Amino acid sequence: MNYWPLLGVAVVIAGFVRRDNPVLVVVAAGVVSGLAAGFSVPELLGLLGTSFVSNRALLLYALTLPAIGVLERAGLREHAARWIASLRGLTLARLLASYLLLRQVLSMLGLTNVAGQPQTVRPLLAPMSEATVELRGPPLGDADRQRVRAMAAATDNIGLFFGEDVFLALGAVLLIQGFYATHGIVLAPLAIALWALPTAIAAFVIHTLRVLLFERALNRRRAAAAGAESAHAED
């Protein structure tokens, strides 16, 4: 067995530790693994080229950027934030839990491209999340604002992953079925998708609890900061 291709994995780890540019690290790792596996330079270039262009679909989300950009120029983020601020009963936890549920259900129906980081998180979910917090207090500090945005992004990822795997006709379930079929085990897609359902429910429960705790800690921190400030003002 030739263990030298593992050098590529070492390159990835070393590159991330050294904080080199990730694009450079990843391409370098591919070159190292390929050469270690005994590919000639032209073969390796061909392999890199075909692997790259066969995965072009991964950049298609960039097509949404002009529309989002024009709407942002016209105040989309400001309006989303103002609108949420006018809904008195909406808390950060309620907003994120509703979004999580919606994202999971849509993904279970195979509608994974309907939402996403550029399509919905940046223009809508992130400013709305910030607004729910600022509704009940002073403007967010920079560190807290970043934490709220990151939590919005995390909620989108979790909703996507732990919904998509229950969908029958695409992606994970078909990959599992196809893998077993080539190894002589025949399974119905439904038999596989069913076993992803408990984890989908667990994902909703666990992440909703975490968002609740996150909001509570955030509010407590902001209340303490406000208290310190007003005490300071009385001096």
Added chain:
Amino acid sequence: MLKIEYAYWLLAAFLAAAAWLNLRERRLAAAAFWAVLALLFGGGTAVLAADAAGNPLPARVAGVGVLLLAVLAPRMRRVQVEEVSPEMRLSSAMRLGHRLFLPALLIPGVTLLVAVLGGYLVADGHRLFAADQMALTGLALASLLAVLAALRLTHAPAPAAVREGRRLLDTLGWAALLPLVLAALGGVFTQSGVGQDIAHGVGLLIPVDNRLACVLAYGLGMVVFTVIMGNAFAAFPVITAGIGLPLLIELHGANPAIVGALGMLCGYCGTLLTPMAANFNIVPVALLELDSPYAVIRAQWPTALLLLVFNLVLMSALAFR
């Protein structure tokens, strides 16, 4: 018929425009980066067709293009591209109100319509949408309709679409490309046998007679390999062929449907933990203008670890009945 290729060509045109705007501002590295990418997107279909027909040269040229992108990426500087002032955005927001949501909601709405109904739309006996990647074709069409609606609504001049799109593209910078190069790395790793090496090594390390040790090795193997590759789909065939199939299913008689479904979900937990899953964990850092590259991972690792434990417990409780 609307095919996914049209979406790639549209994207190539957008990338070329971004390159041109950067060139005019003398940001040469960024200009060259987007230009090379535009060529790879415009010519991608031809490259694959030539490769399938037995002519490897275009694919090799594309490989050189990928190397060029890797060299250019560290030279790109993230700059603040000029934006409309906050006061103007706010007054426009107050004037347009909820109507601003309509073009934004066109993107999910039209994508949804095409994904659900696209297969039934037939004109003159031809399908309107090619079956291959129909949802993504729908996303491209939706983006186009949304930008037209946005321009009409805001009375912005048409070049504003390219200018504002390019502003966001330059905000993303090289992070936009990371998902693609990672997928390409997955292809190279698979061809080089990296996965078999890892699976083989794990088999040597654990007591294979112990059921629980096998469950842990399989589940954690999925996590570790997903963290390295950034993609659970890439990890699944490798780790299941190396550990799941021989040890869990054949040796201990585990139910393959349960092993497969929960093994994949262990991999998903790994996806939440790794900067290699760039489109989920690094692209939003750039999009949301966060300082730490690990901000999103930091927000999601507790959920990931709790779910991983849940999956492992479920697998050991259910798979052997």
